[in-house]
């Protein structure tokens with residue numbers, strides 16, 4: 001590409017040139033997230049109903065910072081978040097019809113941050129003389145990096161990464177011990193982030209036990225549940241068990257933009273008592289004053305998020321739900337879980353490989369058997385070098401607590417098929433054979 005922008009514009013007859021440039025310059029330099037062979041990170045789902053919703057949102061060119069600046073933007077969003085709460089079996093306390101409610105955030109990272117800000121606000125209101133420098137946040141050592149980022153942005157000085165158990169879930173006795181140590185040292189626990197489906201291995205922190213520790217030792221602390229990836233699976237009743245205890249959480253989030261057919265960006269953030277958030281975030285300059293806001297009877301979603309402005313993102317969710325229905329969404333999740341179960345059976349039956357963590361929904365973490373970290377890493381690189389698949393890695397502690405090289409297989413991309421999962425397994429076994437014969 002030229003290093004300076006063009007001086008003269010073009011007319012519509014020259015548009016094919018731009019598209020040709022997209023084809024020749026951009027496409028070859030992309031990671032193809034929608035490819036059948038994409039099993040990296042977590043998926044970035046999209047679907048044509050969602051794309052249409054986004055297109056209409058963009059075409060309407062509206063801005064939903066306040067109820068007054070486009071009432072339907074707010075009203076449709078509120079209804080969609082209530083629909084999604086019903087669909088995922090969330091407790092009624094998160095519905096907009098009570099004291100709670102939901103909002104679309106751009107990302108789970110923003111949800112974690114605004115929950116932290118609301119938590120601090122609520123805490124300091126109850127304890128106005130608390131020194132802000134003593135506030136402590138807790139999450140597990142498997143939690144997403146966005147929790148650390150949120151503490152940095154919010155200026156929280158203490159973050160404890162709590163030890164995890166053999167399944168990589170938060171050890172609540174370790175949480176209890178740490179909270180008590182901190183209390184004894186004059187510090188102030190105010191926020192606990194539980195992860196439902198960790199990024200590395202899909203581990204589920206026990207929300208009910210975390211809430212019980214909170215109730216016992218620091219009842220004014222906030223519990224936020226980050227179900228960014230796994231939350232999509234709760235549209236299936238059989239995949240809701242990991243939400244046990246969520247009725248004690250103060251907030252919850254999940255990303256349909258990962259695994260629920262809705263293109264980026266779309267994070268659903270729910271709060272049990274919306275007043276905490278609005279109180280913490282609301283600032284009204286004269287130029288935004290209006291009679292609807294003053295009436296106190298409408299939602300102004302700008303008070304629920306970091307930015308002021310907001311797109312009409314609820315349209316894409318509405319379209320997805322109308323197009324697929326609850327049954328279609330369940331079928332989407334169930335096929336991916338079934339393919340992952342198939343892959344799990346292959347791994348368990350093959351003594352060249354072992355699981356590095358229990359299968360979590362549609363995420364499988366595996367490695368070569370024995371003390372072969374180097375070969376596991378080489379196998380992953382060799383698989384990616386074929387250009388046929390994309391896998392990403394992590395490290396997970398083994399039974400002796402040693403961090404071991406691990407291949408993550410995240411199924412659930414729009415392009416994935418049972419055939420592409422079978423082809424992945426074929427490739428991995430071929431490469432494992434090559435790795436073994438190299439070694440001998």
Ligand SMILES: *Cc1c(COP(=O)(O)O)cnc(C)c1O
Nearest residue numbers: 107108109144197198199228229
């Ligand atoms: C992907 C992920 C995130 C970050 O998601 P964004 O929406 O990109 O901020 C946070 N937490 C968990 C557990 C995740 O898997």
